[in-house]
Amino acid sequence: MSASVTARSPLLVVLYEGAGAMPLDAAARFEITRTLLEKGYRVIATRAGRRSGPGAGPTPGERQVLVLGRFTNAPPAEAVAGTGAAVHFRSLDGVDAAGVVALVEGVGGESQTQKPGGWKPWFPVIDYSRCTNCMQCLSFCLFDVYGVSKDKQIEVQRQSNCKTDCPACSRVCPEVAILFPKYKAGPINGDEVNAVDLEREKMKVDISALLGGDIYAALRQRSQHANSRFARERDDQRALEERKKCLAKLQAALDIPAEVMNALPSVDAIREKAERAGSQAATPTPLVPAEGQA
Amino acid sequence: MATRLLYCHCAFAQAVPRPVKQDVLRALTDSGADFDAVADLCEMSARKDPALAEFARAEHLTCVACYPRAVRWLFSAAGAPLDEARVRFLNMRAQTAEEIVAALGGGDPGAPVPQGSAG
Numbered sequence: 001m002s003a004s005v006t007a008r009s010p011l012l013v014v015l016y017e018g019a020g021a022m023p024l025d026a027a028a029r030f031e032i033t034r035t036l037l038e039k040g041y042r043v044i045a046t047r048a049g050r051r052s053g054p055g056a057g058p059t060p061g062e063r064q065v066l067v068l069g070r071f072t073n074a075p076p077a078e079a080v081a082g083t084g085a086a087v088h089f090r091s092l093d094g095v096d097a098a099g100v101v102a103l104v105e106g107v108g109g110e111s112q113t114q115k116p117g118g119w120k121p122w123f124p125v126i127d128y129s130r131c132t133n134c135m136q137c138l139s140f141c142l143f144d145v146y147g148v149s150k151d152k153q154i155e156v157q158r159q160s161n162c163k164t165d166c167p168a169c170s171r172v173c174p175e176v177a178i179l180f181p182k183y184k185a186g187p188i189n190g191d192e193v194n195a196v197d198l199e200r201e202k203m204k205v206d207i208s209a210l211l212g213g214d215i216y217a218a219l220r221q222r223s224q225h226a227n228s229r230f231a232r233e234r235d236d237q238r239a240l241e242e243r244k245k246c247l248a249k250l251q252a253a254l255d256i257p258a259e260v261m262n263a264l265p266s267v268d269a270i271r272e273k274a275e276r277a278g279s280q281a282a283t284p285t286p287l288v289p290a291e292g293q294a
Numbered sequence: 295m296a297t298r299l300l301y302c303h304c305a306f307a308q309a310v311p312r313p314v315k316q317d318v319l320r321a322l323t324d325s326g327a328d329f330d331a332v333a334d335l336c337e338m339s340a341r342k343d344p345a346l347a348e349f350a351r352a353e354h355l356t357c358v359a360c361y362p363r364a365v366r367w368l369f370s371a372a373g374a375p376l377d378e379a380r381v382r383f384l385n386m387r388a389q390t391a392e393e394i395v396a397a398l399g400g401g402d403p404g405a406p407v408p409q410g411s412a413g
Contacts, residue, residue: 009341009343009344009345026323026324029323029324030319030320030323030324033319033323033331034303034316034319037303037305037319037331037332037333038303038305038333039305039333040305040306040333040334040337041333042330042331042332042333042338042345043330043331044328044329044330044331045322045323045328045329045330045331046328047326047328048328116333116337117305117306117333119306119337120306120307121306121307121334121336121337121339121340122307122336123336123340125339125364125367125368125371126367126371127363127367128367128370155371156371159340160340179363179364179367181309181335181336181360181361181364181365181368182304182307182309182336183309184309186361189309189360189361189364189387190360190361190362190363190364190365190367191361191363191388192361192363
């Protein structure tokens with residue numbers, strides 16, 4: 001589990017080079033911006049002075065803004081923006097990129113803003129142009145990332161519950177409707193879905209059934225088969241090894257972390273969850289194929 | 295002037311090639327254009343950061359990030375759906391830094407995107 005996602009915004013940093021401030025050296029401007037971004041801060045770079053229009057400055061959710069610049073006249077230590085945000089000013093004269101981080105963190109600490117970072121934002125994003133509200137993702141997810149909205153639509157409700165680097169729910173989605181923007185390959189990373197992907201997705205029902213429970217049957221069968229062979233050899237250890245190999249192969253093929261694979265729910269648990277989800281959904285569809293269809 | 299230029303640094307993962315984002319950011323900081331640089335759009339989406347709604351309301355928005363489908367649904371997930379007619383996407387996972395910088399027209403967010411380059 002990762003840190004919870006809070007609704008508070010971190011400190012907003014404005015790199016100001018407009019009227020009343022000297023321009024920064026290009027290399028310094030780049031280095032300061034890059035360093036702050038890598039620390040998790042949002043940076044507005046402006047040379048135009050006061051900006052206007054939507055999105056041009058602090059938004060109502062931002063309560064603390066830090067303006068950095070080489071001011072020609074001493075700015076006020078603090079002011080209040082039209083949005084009600086507290087605006088802090090700090091001079092960049094004689095401050096390098098590392099010093100800027102210390103300065104920003106100092107203001108962030110004083111103003112008790114959320115410290116950025118600390119969580120790799122890994123979670124599913126639903127492409128509603130493809131989603132059919134089948135609830136397979138909700139039924140399958142081990143970590144209760146999904147929920148159902150008031151209008152009975154599947155939605156991602158608990159992003160921070162998601163298991164980092166696990167794309168398992170996108171593997172069971174029959175419509176390629178689940179993205180993980182930080183995943184390495186398409187179409188899960190958000191790349192457009194092409195004909196080859198769709199062809200591959202036809203196999204999803206089988207994969208879903210496999211993940212949904214038939215994996216146990218497959219492994220049991222494999223294990224029994226191995227046991228019958230090895231019984232003669234009285235070598236249970238080899239049967240166990242065979243089972244491990246089988247699991248490892250599936251993990252590699254589906255790119256699902258071992259701990260997730262090892263914690264797969266039982267068929268009964270999935271059925272129960274699917275029924276619960278189905279009763280909540282606008283257009284419920286069965287998750288697990290009927291007996292003999294898998 | 296309500297044209298906005300939004301750059302995502304994808305700071306908390308290695309999804310965007312480092313040289314591409316470095317070169318694009320350097321071009322932006324050298325250009326003299328005003329822009330918004332965010333550490334990570336995914337993180338903002340998870341937090342439902344109100345800034346996303348402000349970006350979505352911009353008259354014109356150029357979004358330099360990753361795959362358009364991902365960006366579109368990240369905004370949507372934050373309750374800030376993008377109006378496709380007012381947004382252009384530049385994709386640092388699929389385009390080169392040179393292509394993106396050229397598409398930005400040296401930092402002019404109103405410059406047209408070359409055909410086929412929007413990821």
